[in-house]
Amino acid sequence: MxxxxxxxxxxxxxxxxxxxxxxxxxxxxxxxxxxxxxxxxxxxxxxxxxxxxxxxxxxxxxxxxxxxxxxxGNQSPYPFFSSKGRAKRRIQVLQGMEAVRPFVAACAASGYEMTDLALEQCIQTQEKLADTFGRKRETVSIGLYRLTSIQFPVTYGLVKPQEARFTPLGFEEKMTLQEILTLHPKGIEYAGILADHDRLPLLWDADGQVLSFPPIINSRELGEVQVGDTDLLVEVTGTDLSMVMLALNIFATNLADRGATIEPLDISYPYETIYGTTIKTPLDMGHSHRISLHAVEQALGVSLEAETVGDALASYGYQVKTTRHSLSVKLPPYRHDLMHVMDVAEDVAITRGYDSFTPIMPQSFTVGGLTTQESTSDQIRDLMVGFGFQEMFSNILSSRQEWVDRMRINGTPYERLVEVENVMSLSYSCLRPSILPCLLRVEALSPRSFYPHLLFEVGEIARLDLEANVGSRTLMSVAAINAHPGANFSEIHSYLDLLMYYMAWAYELEPVSHPSFLDGRVGKIRLNGQPAGFIGEFHPEVLEAWQINMPTSGFEFQIL
Amino acid sequence: MSSSTNTESLHPLEIQVLKALGKQEGLLTDPQLVDHTGLAASQVSMAVGWLLTKDLVSLASEKTTTYVSLTEVGTQFHQQASPLEWIVQSVKSAAQDGTSLTVKNLQTSETFQPTELSRAIGLLKKEEAIQLATGGALEVTGKPSPTSDRLRTLLNRVYEGPQPITDFSPDEQGTLRQYSVKRGNTQEPFRIDDHTERGYRLTPAGHSLIPHLRDGAAEEISQLTPELLKDGSWRNRIFRKYSISLRPPRLAVGRRHPYREFLDSVKHKLTSMGFQEMRGELVETEFWDMDALYMPQFHPARAIHDVYFVKEPSHAKSIAEPFLSQVAQAHRDGGNTGSKGWNYQYDQERAKRLVLRSQGTAVSARTLATNPHVPGKFFSIARCFRYDQVDATHATDFFQVEGIVLGSDINFRTLLGLLKLFATEMAQAKEIRFFPAYFPFTEPSVELHVRHPKLGWMELGGAGLFRSEVTVPLGVSVPVIAWGLGLDRMAMIALGIQDIRDLFTSDLEAVRSMRRQQL
Incomplete structure (x- = not known):
């Protein structure tokens, strides 16, 4: 956005x-x-x-x-989209470009004296189109030049990085393309786009002057447009022909709106494109679409005359021909976003104003309800609250340090996590494999809150599981801790026992070893015979790792 | 305030203080109150504090006296010897043994600090009580040291107990100050500090209570016990009345988390409106998170969903058919959706790329592919992740309240009708406005603005009709509303917090003190 x-x-x-x-x-x-x-x-x-x-x-x-x-109710004409015959100026594309940055589109704009403000707006448009629409110049980038210094035809071709030299914008001296990629700030920023190529794109004129090194940087001599300039060349290069053309169409109509006369250029390709080997740009790529009036009516929930719809669309910039039950519509050349009749229906609604439509309620009867996971979670939460436990609600993206290191489970099967590849901060790099670390984090941060601390959380965890289609499973987990000077296994066991009793779940505890807990004071929880979690007194090393100075016990198990 | 109610709620300590004051014509100071009541100083001070706030006694005098008292060092000097005395004695006894002591010999003693000894030796030399002989040996001259003698007298006097400094002569006061604890020098025998003595007397209200005061606190009880009930002896007891305006002690109780409770109320609201809950997984494929929602693999629309990619495994094993082929077709050329499509080479491998779910709509997409009941209404409250810098308005992971409505009667106007219902049910809003909006997966798209009775105009949510490019490839042939509600701002205001991260705080005290205002 x-x-x-x-x-x-x-x-x-x-x-x-x-x-x-x-x-x-x-x-x-x-x-x-x-x-x-x-x-x-x-x-x-x-x-x-x-x-x-x-x-x-x-x-x-x-x-x-x-x-x-x-x-x-109608729109300004842009006659340059329908100019006939060969263009006065030409860009010749050379063989090999198809593998690097295949497409170029350009036009000349004259008769409008560039003001401070207009130039600023041009540069902003250039940046927004290249950055957001052109995926940071990868698919589309745009250059502006002083037309009068350029000798046509201009050539768009590949050169070796050491072969071409010119003075880039922002620098005083000539640099090779190689130097630009390693020294110029724009070169460094966008070098990735050309990383796989040993020959690089260049635009140069009939006198051999360099216009630019797309999509990196313009030449300082030809490509530094100034306030007061009246004759410009606009050029767009990129990897997607229709996006390149659309960007030029937008730029051309913008300059035309400011009063410039747009003069198309011929682009000659040595290879075939969807618009042939010679394309006169700007080019109106639009087609007429036949739209059923009924489809628009059905989408909007109102009955409309074809004429009304036609007028609405025409005033929104479409070219429209209406018959009784259908319309033939065509987008203006600076738009390329018509994919479906619904796109047209929305434009009708926007033109008429959303507030002009009377809302009506859907009439169908449906039954509401919760999933079993959610309603079971809710039962458990109610019980735990009744037992005197404070519910916690945690963020679940954190670090290996919290999920593994502090829990003393390095080198055990429990240490496997769902990790993020594009880590922004190590503090937010892994999904929680269990809830207990979240509760210990609370305990670590809250020694000043009066005791006892009885805390619980019911929520989702993610466990790595290579059997699963997505390599992990999201499980519903229940965890609780007690922390106070007398907190021990027996107390937390009482709560677990009571919870299982009220949930009417058969469970057993099996003596095991688990690095997070003290030996001899830890049990594996089996729910209906299946391993479901652990209960125990936290190992003092775990408490030390969290800097907790209070005896703490806890349990956690997965449901469903 | 009637005097009878007043006496009944008095604490036994208060009664004792009142009685002591009642027997006295004038005022009593706190030490006197301690004497008269036999209570501890802290009890007197507590009782006086309560009585002052009840306006039963008043402060009648305040006198600040400077007292001299012995420090621990002083007591030691008194019991054993001051450095001055010790030096003279040591030198004397050495001479009697036929040896001599140098300054250095003295300083190796562990009884006193070297600096303390240097000062004492300097003073004794000045007062000519000792002198330096040849070879550095010290000798006693036999002349008395006036300072040493005065110090002894003072140590003896102050040992009796703290005394007002004004009781001493100016010379003595000088010595006391010289040998008193100061900042930087805590090893001194005396301490001089100010002590404020306050005098209290009864106020007229206090006076009027005196005749009504109970005799002693003997039969008064504060806690009814099982024994008292069993043997009926409670009948002979008086129950002390409490000061019920005092703040009660805090409790550690069980409670739902306030933000979770807020989401619970949203959930219940939605089920009461006929919505069925749906759930998904935290780890999703790009396919269900984005492709199925007609967000092309190349398009800038994906820039608004900067997502977290999963490291290992990086790709799902497979994407369910026929959805993969049908969605791929819709992206390529529209397939049978009535659309011309995005027109690019759809990458089936990229579709399997695993991400942390970036939008709740992924859950809706999965539901559409399960041949859902028509008509149908569904919702999810889904944990989502965005690749954003964490700050006061961005959390690492957060909840999205989203859903769908399927039905043959669904169109733009029923979409507006549903949003209007949300406005009334979720925000008690009577005034609403609809604005055109953009979402990659809906057309037309609407933004819902409501006028909340307390919060004013706010954006409550976004919605639209799912594009055919979304519904048809997933096997749905009726129109579908996709909606999402932005409730976090309302939750934050209800919970009185400013920073979105506080919704998930790990600070127990913050959670214990958070409460939900009715908005």
Missing amino acids: PTISIFHKDLSTLLGRPTTIPEIEQWMPLVKGEIKDVSQETGEIRVELQDTNRPDLWCVEGIARQLRSVHS
Whole structure:
């Protein structure tokens, strides 16, 4: 969910009318946006956009475009999508790119003098599209250049890392691609994308000047757009053709909305793409979809005239042709998110306003209830509370130190845990294999809370089990401890005995050895003959490891 | 306050103090009260404290006197000898034995500290009681040391008991101060400290009680015993009345955890509305956690679910068919879902990747694949994990309240109807608003905002109709509502906590003191 920064005055200009903040706030549902913050001083508005499938809305131009079209009922024409004939300028893609970063799309934009604000917004859009939509530049990255310094045709091809040298943005001297990858901050950040390749992508012009080293960095000479520039080249490279094209379409319409004239470029490929070997970009990739009126009505729970639906969609930016029972709809070229009739139905609902639909209750009769695990847990919890135990509720992601080391079970079969691979902090790296460590953690942190301490928890644990399909099992476990100067086996045994009696469960204790407990004061709990857990007095070394100075006993067993 | 009720609730100690004061015209100081009542000083002070708060006695005088008393060191000096005396005696007896002592010889003695001895030797030399002969030997001159004598007199006097310093002459006071315990020097014979003596007298209310006071506390009992009941002797006893306004002692009791109790009430609310509980596992495959929810394997939508991956084993053995093929098909080209799909190479191996469940919706997806009863309503309160930095608003693991509603009458308006019901049942809200929202697995998607009677406008949850790309591959042909409620903010306010981590605190005292406000 991207959050962007837009400016009140800029939005008003793009909307072609003065606006107030409350008005803007009211319109936000139309773009699934939420205003997070408004600065009265600078007019800066922070907007969070929810829809990850609508990258066209992640910029002020896109928000304004969507609002303009709903307000006016129709949308601005973008004639460059239907320009005929060969383009004036061209990018030649070379053989080999298909294996590294196959696609490029570009257009020229002229006649609009870049202002401070517009440039800032362009850079923000470039970053949001490349970062969030383009998966941190892996699938899409974008470059802006000063058009007049570039000699066409431009070439997009592979070079050896030591072969090409140019001055990257942010540096004074020329560097090889190899040097950029190891020394330039952007090189270091994005080097991973090109890690598997011994030849690297480069864009250069007819004079041999380097435009950029995609997706890493632009050249300082050609790729540093400045306030006051009137002629730009926009280029998008990437690994997914439709995403590359969509990003360029968004950028082109944005610049057009600001007053630039967009001039398409021809891209010539030495290999086949879904749009052929020469693609004129920007390209409208949209198709008409036939939508059944009935499907929309059924989804929304209201009866509608085809005309009404058509008008709603047209005002939301669609191209629509209506017949009596169906509609033929086509998304505007800066959108590519129509997969199903439901997507269209939602846009109808958004245009009409969610509050215009009267809620009705589902009428069907259903029986509510709890799972056996939950209702059994609840019975046990009620009993334990009645026995005088305080219920605890713990986080279950913690460290090997807590689950294993402090419990003295290193090197035993009990030490196997469900562990996290992408550890953020060792403190949150393993799922709990039992609840007792959680209760000992409470005891360790609460020596000042008055005694006795009778604590219990009923909840889920995860045990590694290679037989299971997912390599582990989630089990429901019951654990309790008593901690006070006279706490011992006999006392905790009484509680276990009483619990089993009231639950009407047959259980036995079998003398065993367990490193967490004192020898001779520990038993394996068998429930209906099956091993289910342990009961015992905690070994002083366990208590020392937790820095607990109070005698503590406990039991834990798994149910169901 | 009537005087009779007042006397009955008096503690025996209070009665004794009142009686002592009642026999006296003027005031009594605390030492005098100790004398008159025969109680311990601490008992007197306790009783006086209670009586003061009841306004039965008042503070009549306060006099601070500076007292001199002996320290342990002083008692020792008194019994044996001060360093001054000891030096003179040691030197004398050495001379009698025909030997001599040097300063160094004296300092090896273990009776006194070397610094203490140096000071004493210096003083004795100054007062010419001893002198240094050739070779460093010490000799007694026979002249008395005035300081040593004065110290002896003072030790004897103070040994009798603490005495006001003003009882001593100015010279003596000087010596006392010189030889008293100070910061940095605790090895001194005297201690000088202030002692405040307070005088008390009866207030008019106290006076009026005197005639009503019980005689002694002999037949008074505080605790009824089985014996008293058995032999009926309780009839001859008086039960002391308690001061019932005192705070009672604390108890260690059994209690449900307040946050769990909150979730229990949510659970009961949902079952009462006809929802059946569903459960899942903590470790899930990416397939059920995300793929089945039509979140493409490549898409930025997965960035909002930054998940924890499981280390070992890293992949599930298998994904149940026909779900794997059908979901894969839906991702590739939509299959028979009426969708054009995501249009990419679906990776079946990636589908088996194990993660810690990142969203409760995974449980709903699994339920859809079990041929659930239609019409059906289901919910889960599922422990979920997110790869987030832990802070006041992010816990390592947390609970999500989610569910589904299946039925042929399900559409956008019944979705809104259900949300309206939640608003009333969960937040007692009469005013609600719906906003367009985005979830990868629903279309249309709605965000529910409600006006809580006490908390004002808040987001209560998100919901939508499951996309056909979710339901059809899992074998469900009717429309399905997917809903989720965000109740943690309400829980935190009800429990009076600011930090989300405190919902799962390991601090017993915090849990014992947490209570749930009715919102």
